[in-house]
Amino acid sequence: MSTSAIETKVKNIIADQLGVGEDEIKPESSFIEDLGADSLDIVELVMAMEEEFEVEIPDEEAENIKTVGDAINYINTHKK
Amino acid sequence: MSGFKDKVVLVTGGSRGIGRAVAVAFAKAGASTVVISYAGNEAAAQETVALLQAAGAKAEAVKFDVSDTAAGASAIDTLVKTHGRLDVLVNNAGVAVDGLVMRVKDEDWDKQLDTNLKGAFALIRAASRPMMKQRSGAIINITSVVGEMGNGGQAAYSASKAGLIGLTKAVARELSSRNIRVNAVSPGFIGTDMTSHLSDELRQKMMEGIPLGRLGNPEEVAGAVVFLAGDAASYITGEVLKVNGGMYM
Numbered sequence: 001m002s003t004s005a006i007e008t009k010v011k012n013i014i015a016d017q018l019g020v021g022e023d024e025i026k027p028e029s030s031f032i033e034d035l036g037a038d039s040l041d042i043v044e045l046v047m048a049m050e051e052e053f054e055v056e057i058p059d060e061e062a063e064n065i066k067t068v069g070d071a072i073n074y075i076n077t078h079k080k
Numbered sequence: 081m082s083g084f085k086d087k088v089v090l091v092t093g094g095s096r097g098i099g100r101a102v103a104v105a106f107a108k109a110g111a112s113t114v115v116i117s118y119a120g121n122e123a124a125a126q127e128t129v130a131l132l133q134a135a136g137a138k139a140e141a142v143k144f145d146v147s148d149t150a151a152g153a154s155a156i157d158t159l160v161k162t163h164g165r166l167d168v169l170v171n172n173a174g175v176a177v178d179g180l181v182m183r184v185k186d187e188d189w190d191k192q193l194d195t196n197l198k199g200a201f202a203l204i205r206a207a208s209r210p211m212m213k214q215r216s217g218a219i220i221n222i223t224s225v226v227g228e229m230g231n232g233g234q235a236a237y238s239a240s241k242a243g244l245i246g247l248t249k250a251v252a253r254e255l256s257s258r259n260i261r262v263n264a265v266s267p268g269f270i271g272t273d274m275t276s277h278l279s280d281e282l283r284q285k286m287m288e289g290i291p292l293g294r295l296g297n298p299e300e301v302a303g304a305v306v307f308l309a310g311d312a313a314s315y316i317t318g319e320v321l322k323v324n325g326g327m328y329m
Contacts, residue, residue, distance in 0.1 A: 040257060044212060 003076055006053075010072050013048045017041060027069035035068075045071070053079050083310050084111035088163045090156070092117045092146050092203065093173030095125035097272035098222060101298030102170055103128055105306045107135035113163050115140045117155065117173065146173045146199030147191070156206035165214055168309045169207045171200035171244070172222040176274055181235045189236045196240035197247065204251055208260070217260040218309040221248050222301070223320065225268040229328045241266075245320055252318035261317040263308045268324025271295040291326030 001009075015022045018035050031037040031045070046062045049055070049071065055078045057065070065071050089106045093099040094116025103116050114137045118125040125141035132139035142159070144151040160166050175195045177188040200221055211217030226234050227241025245264055252262035269275060269286050275295070278286075287293065304323045307313055322328065 038257065040212070040254070047209065 029068045087167040088113040089168040090115045091170040095121045098298045099172040100128045101302040105302035107132045107137035113138040119145045147194035149202035152202045153206040160210045169219045176237045178233045192236040197243040212258045219262040221264045223264045223266045225324045249318045264320045265304045267301045268327040
């Protein structure tokens, strides 16, 4: 999967999970501060990304995923 | 009744006693699929399955020991894959090993805490994922009057059941935003295999402490569980519903 395909897919998941418009989702957007996510939303996002990209995101890594860019980077580096 | 139409229910420890009555009550309330788990009694589990089918539900008995947390998680996984969803989880499986506190062995303590408390926790952890996705679900933990008032000779059992109450309330808070309600039912002295070994003398003594003056039956506990799982209880979460004949108020 290309980097831009991953970016699109991650944004789709975020839009779907958080009920926000894709135009609001920028790499620098913080899930909690900008996109209105709560801690359960983050867990669900992580779960959805794990499923979509067949990666395991350990809890200690998930804690560092705070922005949309963090999520995209994580998937780019860890995808199979 | 069609309140549970298309609903998938899992009752642990469903082969006998309260678990069987709960499973049957869901089938009678119209649940389309009722799955029970059992640790060892295959014959009793199959009897329950026959009762569930007679009540019109699709029924299945799955063998796993709830204290084996990996087995529990995998059972939930398989259940959701097979039936497409999980609407109601009833953590009923429990074990009591009575003994005065100075004589309680580590292994007996562990066995009760692992089955009654850790087992429930592990299944809640596994079930919360599909329920969060569904944006709906009901979890009911079967605690006990002794978890609320204590009982001599049941230090571990009481501790495990009190722990279930804390677990119920914590998870109720955590999952509320996903429309998942978590409640407990706290039975008093119910006539089942677990209480059948008590001496007549002890039985008589306990009866004196029960305002309604009799043992409860498993169906009376099941009624409370079905109520808490259904739409009639849609604004109830984190509650501990006592079904004890007034034994503890």
